[in-house]
Amino acid sequence: MARAGLSQEAVVDLALQAVDEGGPTALTLAAVAARAGVAIPSLYKHVRNLAELRALVSVRIMNELSDLLTEAVLGRSGDEAVRALMEAWRAYAVRHPHRYAAIIQAPDPATAQAGERLIGILLATLRAYGLHGSAAVHAVRCLRAMAHGFGVLEASGAFGLPEKLDDSYDLLVRMAISRLRTAR
Amino acid sequence: MARAGLSQEAVVDLALQAVDEGGPTALTLAAVAARAGVAIPSLYKHVRNLAELRALVSVRIMNELSDLLTEAVLGRSGDEAVRALMEAWRAYAVRHPHRYAAIIQAPDPATAQAGERLIGILLATLRAYGLHGSAAVHAVRCLRAMAHGFGVLEASGAFGLPEKLDDSYDLLVRMAISRLRTAR
DNA sequence: AGGCATTGGCTAATAGCATTAGCTTTAGGG
DNA sequence: CCCTAAAGCTAATGCTATTAGCCAATGCCT
Numbered sequence: 001m002a003r004a005g006l007s008q009e010a011v012v013d014l015a016l017q018a019v020d021e022g023g024p025t026a027l028t029l030a031a032v033a034a035r036a037g038v039a040i041p042s043l044y045k046h047v048r049n050l051a052e053l054r055a056l057v058s059v060r061i062m063n064e065l066s067d068l069l070t071e072a073v074l075g076r077s078g079d080e081a082v083r084a085l086m087e088a089w090r091a092y093a094v095r096h097p098h099r100y101a102a103i104i105q106a107p108d109p110a111t112a113q114a115g116e117r118l119i120g121i122l123l124a125t126l127r128a129y130g131l132h133g134s135a136a137v138h139a140v141r142c143l144r145a146m147a148h149g150f151g152v153l154e155a156s157g158a159f160g161l162p163e164k165l166d167d168s169y170d171l172l173v174r175m176a177i178s179r180l181r182t183a184r
Numbered sequence: 185m186a187r188a189g190l191s192q193e194a195v196v197d198l199a200l201q202a203v204d205e206g207g208p209t210a211l212t213l214a215a216v217a218a219r220a221g222v223a224i225p226s227l228y229k230h231v232r233n234l235a236e237l238r239a240l241v242s243v244r245i246m247n248e249l250s251d252l253l254t255e256a257v258l259g260r261s262g263d264e265a266v267r268a269l270m271e272a273w274r275a276y277a278v279r280h281p282h283r284y285a286a287i288i289q290a291p292d293p294a295t296a297q298a299g300e301r302l303i304g305i306l307l308a309t310l311r312a313y314g315l316h317g318s319a320a321v322h323a324v325r326c327l328r329a330m331a332h333g334f335g336v337l338e339a340s341g342a343f344g345l346p347e348k349l350d351d352s353y354d355l356l357v358r359m360a361i362s363r364l365r366t367a368r
Numbered sequence: 369a370g371g372c373a374t375t376g377g378c379t380a381a382t383a384g385c386a387t388t389a390g391c392t393t394t395a396g397g398g
Numbered sequence: 399c400c401c402t403a404a405a406g407c408t409a410a411t412g413c414t415a416t417t418a419g420c421c422a423a424t425g426c427c428t
Contacts, residue, residue, distance in 0.1 A: 030415090038376095039379080040414090146326075148333040153329055153332060156291070161321050168325040171322045175326060176359055187393095225406085233387075
């Protein structure tokens with residue numbers, strides 16, 4: 001029998017595909033195996049169990065987001081960088097709502113590391129405001145809470161009113177920026 | 185055989201208990217039935233299926249939160265009201281992290297209604313700033329994104345650094361308030 | 369080239385879950 | 399006192415993850 005030529009990478013790819021199409025609850029070993037054209041137990045050769053697969057998916061998503069944020073702040077600084085960062089963040093959540101909804105996982109070492117990378121990007125962006133140490137940490141947490149909260153709510157359809165979401169997000173970003181400038 | 189004397193209310197009570205102890209994934213018909221001292225299929229006399237039970241739990245949680253927020257703003261207005269509101273919100277998420285994590289559900293009519301009640305409270309609180317119509321809607325969305333984002337991240341243990349979370353949240357609230365005052 | 373260990377696939381079996389069907393018993397109102 | 403509606407039950411189905419153990423393909427080493 002010809003081998004399918006799977007790998008952990010490939011399995012995670014297919015898992016992401018499943019998430020994109022059916023949301024986080026559609027990430028099932030059966031769905032991934034079907035996509036791979038393989039029997040379910042074969043997946044255990046590449047992944048310890050479903051929990052690990054979920055963690056791997058989460059890490060992949062966080063890294064994807066980190067890449068986009070890095071690209072967004074390249075060549076910018078200060079308010080402009082923060083605005084670009086926040087816009088890129090939301091753009092990712094809007095473009096891949098299901099994927100974004102799958103980002104939250106039980107805390108485990110692998111995802112923690114991916115999360116630290118994300119935080120590092122934010123910290124670097126805030127250096128332009130002269131924020132270091134604890135002040136920067138607090139500011140980063142605020143940016144995360146804002147972007148993540150908006151992303152989660154938007155992705156889950158919690159904003160039902162007809163007002164434009166772009167305008168709401170714009171206000172949110174201005175809330176962040178104005179305080180950052182004075183919080184030096 | 186003596187009846188257990190269940191009701192939809194009682195089933196939701198037990199479901200909430202299960203969520204509190206084991207998180208959203210612990211909300212299973214088996215767990216609820218065990219708590220009720222009843223066979224699993226008996227639950228279907230009180231609840232259409234697991235999805236409906238989840239929605240009912242979500243509604244219950246949102247209403248609980250709404251009650252707390254209402255109480256928090258009673259007798260206050262303006263900045264003080266917003267600060268009390270945000271503090272109460274976070275306090276709920278901290279006190280019941282698992283419960284808070286179970287709040288997000290697929291959009292359905294019942295939860296939508298509970299969500300509108302929450303939004304109504306926020307809108308009323310913002311009236312003190314002279315915010316009406318669209319401006320108020322945008323501001324409400326920002327408050328929701330901030331409080332919810334922080335709550336989700338804190339409840340899931342995403343804030344690992346030693347800096348005090350109280351201070352981070354305080355900065356977040358100040359970000360909101362300062363812009364609200366000038367956004368009239 | 370040939371042997372052989374490693375690897376990646378398989379089938380079969382188990383156990384937990386939700387859901388449905390259909391039966392029995394309880395409780396309470398005429 | 400009956401008898402109907404509600405609330406419980408058991409049994410059966412089908413989906414899920416997971417484990418055990420088998421077999422074939424791959425590729426390295428001589």
